[in-house]
Amino acid sequence: MIIGLGMIGGSFAKALKERGLATLYGVDRREGELALGVSTGVIDYPAQLNADYLSKMDVIVLATPVRAMESVVADLKPFLSEKTLVTDVGSTKGSVVEAVRRVYGFMPSNFIPGHPIAGAEKSGVLASNSSLFEKHMAIVTPLPDSNPVLLDKLHRLWRAVGSDVVSMDVEHHDHVLASSSHLPHLLAYTLVDALANGERSQDIFKFAAGGFRDFTRIASSDPVMWRDVFMANKDATLATLDHFTDRLADMRHAIEQGDGASMFGVFTRAKSARDHFLRLLEQRTLGSIKEVRPVSIAVLPASVIKGQISLLGDKSLSHKVITIAALSEGVSDLRNIDLAGDVKITIQAFRDMGVVIEEAANDHLRVHGVGLRGLKAPIAPINVHQSRETLYLLLPVLAGQSFPVSVTAEGELLNQSMKDVFSVVRQMGGKVESAVEDCLPVYLEPGDALNLSVTLQAGSERLRMAALLASLYSPEKSQVVPFLSGLSHCEVLLRQFKMSIESSEAGLTILPSPLTATNVVLTGDEYEMAWLVLLANILPGSELIIENVGLDSVSVALLMFMASIGADVSLPQQSASGLYEGSVSAGFAELHAFTLSAEQSYQFRDELPLLCVAAAYATGQSCIKGINALPYYYEDRVLGLIDALEHMGLSVTYEKGDLFVQGGLPQGGELDSAGDDKVALAMIALGARSHALTKVHDCQKLLEEFNELEGVARQLGFHCTVTQ
Ligand SMILES: NC(=O)c1ccc[n+]([C@@H]2O[C@H](COP(=O)([O-])OP(=O)(O)OC[C@H]3O[C@@H](n4cnc5c(N)ncnc54)[C@H](O)[C@@H]3O)[C@@H](O)[C@H]2O)c1
Ligand SMILES: O=C(O)C(=O)C[C@]1(C(=O)O)C=C[C@@H](O)C=C1
Numbered sequence: 001m002i003i004g005l006g007m008i009g010g011s012f013a014k015a016l017k018e019r020g021l022a023t024l025y026g027v028d029r030r031e032g033e034l035a036l037g038v039s040t041g042v043i044d045y046p047a048q049l050n051a052d053y054l055s056k057m058d059v060i061v062l063a064t065p066v067r068a069m070e071s072v073v074a075d076l077k078p079f080l081s082e083k084t085l086v087t088d089v090g091s092t093k094g095s096v097v098e099a100v101r102r103v104y105g106f107m108p109s110n111f112i113p114g115h116p117i118a119g120a121e122k123s124g125v126l127a128s129n130s131s132l133f134e135k136h137m138a139i140v141t142p143l144p145d146s147n148p149v150l151l152d153k154l155h156r157l158w159r160a161v162g163s164d165v166v167s168m169d170v171e172h173h174d175h176v177l178a179s180s181s182h183l184p185h186l187l188a189y190t191l192v193d194a195l196a197n198g199e200r201s202q203d204i205f206k207f208a209a210g211g212f213r214d215f216t217r218i219a220s221s222d223p224v225m226w227r228d229v230f231m232a233n234k235d236a237t238l239a240t241l242d243h244f245t246d247r248l249a250d251m252r253h254a255i256e257q258g259d260g261a262s263m264f265g266v267f268t269r270a271k272s273a274r275d276h277f278l279r280l281l282e283q284r285t286l287g288s289i290k291e292v293r294p295v296s297i298a299v300l301p302a303s304v305i306k307g308q309i310s311l312l313g314d315k316s317l318s319h320k321v322i323t324i325a326a327l328s329e330g331v332s333d334l335r336n337i338d339l340a341g342d343v344k345i346t347i348q349a350f351r352d353m354g355v356v357i358e359e360a361a362n363d364h365l366r367v368h369g370v371g372l373r374g375l376k377a378p379i380a381p382i383n384v385h386q387s388r389e390t391l392y393l394l395l396p397v398l399a400g401q402s403f404p405v406s407v408t409a410e411g412e413l414l415n416q417s418m419k420d421v422f423s424v425v426r427q428m429g430g431k432v433e434s435a436v437e438d439c440l441p442v443y444l445e446p447g448d449a450l451n452l453s454v455t456l457q458a459g460s461e462r463l464r465m466a467a468l469l470a471s472l473y474s475p476e477k478s479q480v481v482p483f484l485s486g487l488s489h490c491e492v493l494l495r496q497f498k499m500s501i502e503s504s505e506a507g508l509t510i511l512p513s514p515l516t517a518t519n520v521v522l523t524g525d526e527y528e529m530a531w532l533v534l535l536a537n538i539l540p541g542s543e544l545i546i547e548n549v550g551l552d553s554v555s556v557a558l559l560m561f562m563a564s565i566g567a568d569v570s571l572p573q574q575s576a577s578g579l580y581e582g583s584v585s586a587g588f589a590e591l592h593a594f595t596l597s598a599e600q601s602y603q604f605r606d607e608l609p610l611l612c613v614a615a616a617y618a619t620g621q622s623c624i625k626g627i628n629a630l631p632y633y634y635e636d637r638v639l640g641l642i643d644a645l646e647h648m649g650l651s652v653t654y655e656k657g658d659l660f661v662q663g664g665l666p667q668g669g670e671l672d673s674a675g676d677d678k679v680a681l682a683m684i685a686l687g688a689r690s691h692a693l694t695k696v697h698d699c700q701k702l703l704e705e706f707n708e709l710e711g712v713a714r715q716l717g718f719h720c721t722v723t724q
Pocket of ligand 2: 122
């Protein structure tokens with residue numbers, strides 16, 4: 001039985017009836033609504049509140065405005081069996097519970113309140129919609145004495161009409177809904193009323209467009225229902241209204257003072273919060289993660305590359321410089337930033353914590369730093385999706401703030417051990433809790449900051465950066481001993497922001513100091529640079545100049561190694577920062593077979609897919625040692641390349657972790673990059689001088705990370721095309 005056959009009661013009845021789940025009886029004080037309910041098939045029968053009807057009901061749903069519920073409960077009381085589940089759909093819950101208690105003197109165990117978080121600005125039975133509750137939440141607010149069997153029945157009823165059921169405490173419900181639903185209705189009603197009765201009202205409505213319509217849709221809602229809501233949820237509404245009024249006063253002040261920075265801050269944070277909300281909503285309504293269309297890249301053999309090119313900023317450096325700028329004091333102008341792919345995740349995470357990041361152009365950001373400890377607690381757990389880079393940069397920074405936070409991820413990242421970076425956080429004094437040891441999701445709680453002294457057990461650049469960021473939060477001097485000696489971009493970048501890092505034989509010594517905003521033009525992506533150098537060397541007639549390069553110790557060692565095996569490549573000069581900065585030139589040359597020691601394999605682990613291709617085009621047999629000693633994802637990449645080399649007709653042996661490749665000309669064919677961007681780029685190089693067309697599959701990630709690939713290829717005359 002539905003009592004109050006309006007829009008919500010009618011929608012619930014219709015949803016159950018269409019699914020063949022119930023015989024529906026309706027009660028309403030307006031007979032016309034009941035008649036319409038029967039004629040439109042929303043209910044089966046009209047009914048009345050007497051013993052005949054009430055004694056045979058399994059479920060009774062109160063769907064009147066909330067202040068009418070007390071008299072309805074009083075009318076039900078004499079005839080009600082305690083086996084009948086009585087529930088309601090009212091927008092407030094405390095008032096309904098109080099009303100029932102007033103009638104009974106206690107809360108009967110068969111009365112379990114509920115509230116579907118779905119609706120519309122319409123009212124009346126004709127506005128019923130049987131799919132209204134699908135993919136929406138239904139909140140139930142059981143009480144300590146609630147009958148568990150009937151509670152289960154209530155859950156099943158809401159699930160049956162497509163809702164996700166959530167349990168909540170009555171008081172919490174009323175506070176949350178006061179902000180999420182009641183306050184917006186109050187603002188919409190008041191805005192329309194103020195404008196309708198103010199000066200120039202006719203023109204205001206005449207010239208209002210989408211903004212006004214979107215903001216005020218809910219002012220068309222039923223006035224009786226909403227009067228009841230505000231009378232029933234007075235305290236919680238006043239609390240959220242006061243908070244809002246204060247914030248509105250701040251905005252008024254900012255406008256009066258012409259304080260653009262404050263306005264910009266509020267608008268950026270609000271946009272980021274709303275975008276986050278829409279993403280949540282989208283996941284709920286789509287029900288599943290979006291499908292990604294597979295993309296392949298076809299490579300036509302025998303092209304030549306020629307010209308001068310400047311590459312977009314290195315991706316991992318883009319993540320890093322955004323992080324450093326966000327923690328600096330002042331505004332940093334960052335240029336040549338790669339805003340594609342995972343970098344967006346780092347940007348979003350900082351925006352979610354109150355950092356204003358302006359996108360001045362496609363590759364240009366203006367970051368309004370908040371200082372080392374100035375981040376704000378995010379409204380929801382931070383999701384780094386599949387970005388390991390974001391995770392490693394964020395964790396130490398979060399452990400340095402004053403609020404606890406949860407961090408989660410998606411896909412494979414959820415199953416991988418984060419022991420190394422969790423250990424850095426623990427050494428800072430942060431508490432790390434996770435259900436599965438050393439895995440995400442993780443709950444981070446800042447502890448008392450400790451002086452950091454870390455000896456890194458691996459050469460990863462992101463771990464090095466994580467340790468350096470962690471050391472920013474040490475009360476006094478801290479020490480980071482990198483796994484690999486030599487200059488890295490991490491120190492160079494941090495020094496640009498005035499971090500005090502001294503380098504000695506013993507490692508890096510860091511003195512506590514704030515970071516100062518600065519302007520940075522990022523140097524080009526180093527993997528893409530190495531890829532172009534390789535391509536130029538395997539395509540006869542090629543001549544190439546790559547500008548805006550900044551080489552750290554590993555990249556210098558790699559290019560020198562390439563030169564030692566016959567590659568035509570020249571390095572720029574070393575600059576004051578210690579990096580080799582300027583242009584790299586490269587051209588065609590016959591490469592010789594080479595042997596890479598296990599130490600070199602580790603040092604060049606990122607570039608190993610490219611070195612496998614170099615081995616394929618070199619004369620003689622090359623050997624790459626110690627592959628099985630690398631972290632598994634580097635080994636996986638090489639294994640992917642081994643498959644590709646064999647598929648292209650080359651002679652390859654993989655024995656006890658050592659790879660032997662007999663150079664020759666590959667045949668062409670179809671290769672699977674398994675979604676790895678670095679592997680895909682190497683496979684494209686492998687196809688560059690093969691006998692026939694090469695098609696590299698699963699290149700979505702590559703195009704996301706290197707979305708200017710087609711443009712670069714076109715500019716240099718290299719024939720590769722994206723196909724579905
Ligand atoms: N409108 C929404 O978006 C929405 C969403 C979730 C929950 N709710 C809640 O659902 C309830 C119903 O809202 P609605 O939008 O369906 O309103 P509605 O106006 O469409 O329907 C209410 C019905 O209750 C009837 N009614 C009023 N007093 C009665 C009484 N004493 N006895 C019998 N019938 C009576 C009215 O005649 C009307 O048909 C409210 O408590 C509201 O807070 C509304
Ligand atoms: O979508 C609308 O029009 C609504 O007003 C629905 C809405 C809401 O504020 O979200 C209104 C009241 C409720 O109790 C639950 C949902």
